[in-house]
Amino acid sequence: MTKPTQRIADLPAYLSHELRNALACIHQFGNILVDGLAGKLTGEQREYVSIILENASTIRSVLDTALDGAAPAASKIRTKI
Amino acid sequence: MPNKKILIVDDDRDVQQGMNLRLKANQYDTCLAGDAFSGVAEARRSEPDLILLDLGMPAGGGFLVMERLKMIPSLAVIPVIVVSARHGLENQKRALESGAKAFLQKPVDDDQLLAVIRQTLGEPARMKKPALCNQGVV
Secondary structure, three states: OOHHHHHHHHHHHHHHHHHHHHHHHHHHHHHHHHOOEOEOOOHHHHHHHHHHHHHHHHHHHHHHHHHHHHHHHHHHHHHHO | OOOOEEEEEOOOHHHHHHHHHHHHHOOOEEEEEOOHHHHHHHHHHHOOOEEEEOOOOOOOHHHHHHHHHHHOHHHHOOOEEEEEOOOOHHHHHHHHHOOOOEEEEOOOOHHHHHHHHHHHHOOOOOOOOOOOOOOOEO
């Protein structure tokens, strides 16, 4: 397999690892703030953190959909080469 | 009754810190390791009740940790929950075949993580959300 083809085939795994780790941190610390584990938030602060969490969930859904589709496609590239 | 001790093995310091805070807030004692080698060493030193294990790490990764744990009788009995950012059923299957009690994909919902931990430790459920499973992706 050529280097560029290998890179394309490895992209879903790379993206999954890097983006999911970053999302895990956003979720973990967002929930830590909302749950008051780092001190009590005002109503407004809670609302803002909730918006961050909702959007992180949206990114997660997009990732799940995109990567679930990308992994079989990448393995087809491997098989073809 | 003393708190149960959980070893977190993850090379991402932020993930480690977040899990640590959440577990401590739920009355668990914790110990930490940032790679496969120190994960096994820390398991030997602290003899935890459960291990939360990442897969993609320096010095061998999570599968190597599970292999090493199996070779040491006192550590082979410690339940392992894999918490990984890796995608695909392949990793899930391999983790469960390697002896993991569950495979959770990051980002993990806190309630689900705690539910799976309690289920694995045989503790009564206390969470708002029920544990969805103990032998597969949550």
